[in-house]
Amino acid sequence: MRYSIGQAARKTGLTTHTLRYYEKEGLLPFVKKSGSGLRVFSDGDIGWLEMIECLKGTGMPLKGIKQYIDWFIEGDSTLPQRLEMFQKQKKNLEEQIALLQKHMAKIDYKIRLYAKAVELGSLEKARIDKGLQKEQQKIYGADSFSTSEDAKQTTR
């Protein structure tokens, strides 16, 4: 299948502006032009865009993605670099997910705290609630009870 830039934009969820910007940045070296100068996207190009979204979505800057594409164009002599790049990206991603899960624990605690606070009509009362205090210590550790900013505001 062949797609105009507008069709490619709809298929990928990007804008036509963004697609032209990516091309200018060297991220779409395989996109062809029609006789009258219009861009023609192939399914292969859509596939590249999906890989670009994957790498961008896992925190790689466009420059890094361009490096991968340049290695691809260079051919099999750059296979080790590309493998290493994906291995590094996997490690990054594992760390990202682990960090997000820590953040999730914090947010879950806040939801329980604020649910209780809404129930009681007071953040102070919710904080004093024994059940929540216990749970908080489980999450942050007994020593770092004071790392909850809501709790600490009482100490000022």
Add this chain to the structure above:
Amino acid sequence: MRYSIGQAARKTGLTTHTLRYYEKEGLLPFVKKSGSGLRVFSDGDIGWLEMIECLKGTGMPLKGIKQYIDWFIEGDSTLPQRLEMFQKQKKNLEEQIALLQKHMAKIDYKIRLYAKAVELGSLEKARIDKGLQKEQQKIYGADSFSTSEDAKQTTR
């Protein structure tokens, strides 16, 4: 405990510039000043910074974080808004993690592909490898075999 801006920076992993910038943006309304005008950070302020890092790290812009702080200052009348904010942030975060795990599957596939390619000295040969083709179909679905950009480059 009390901390200078430099000590607070070391404790949080931020720079002193960033801490001043956050204060200017209204994110640190509880930080006090010494008689001679130096900032004095309390453990409570460090706790706020940890919460800021959590919200920032889960994709909330500084403006959204400031809104939360403004609600906190406003007091118990804004408890429902704050609860709703954390609930939305949790939902966001669940979606983020789910997306990252999709990306992880793609990257894992690429690692297997490139490991085979390095072994065989050729991306083309690795692609033809039956085991990998089968696995690829499992990940992307049989219809979307052509969504691998490495595979699709052969069709140009």
Add this chain to the structure above:
DNA sequence: ATAATCTTTAGAGTTAACTTTAAGTCAAGA
């Protein structure tokens, strides 16, 4: 006491990734 280090301010500069604008050219339907 004095040198080295830290902190202060206001404001300018940077970076990545778009996003918009302007001034046109191209293609498809009534």
Add this chain to the structure above:
DNA sequence: TCTTGACTTAAAGTTAACTCTAAAGATTAT
């Protein structure tokens, strides 16, 4: 044919979140 909407380029503008600079005042170690 006319009009409507999609497309073209080059270049300027935007946004978020820093990041740096300069010049001066404050703190700490010897």
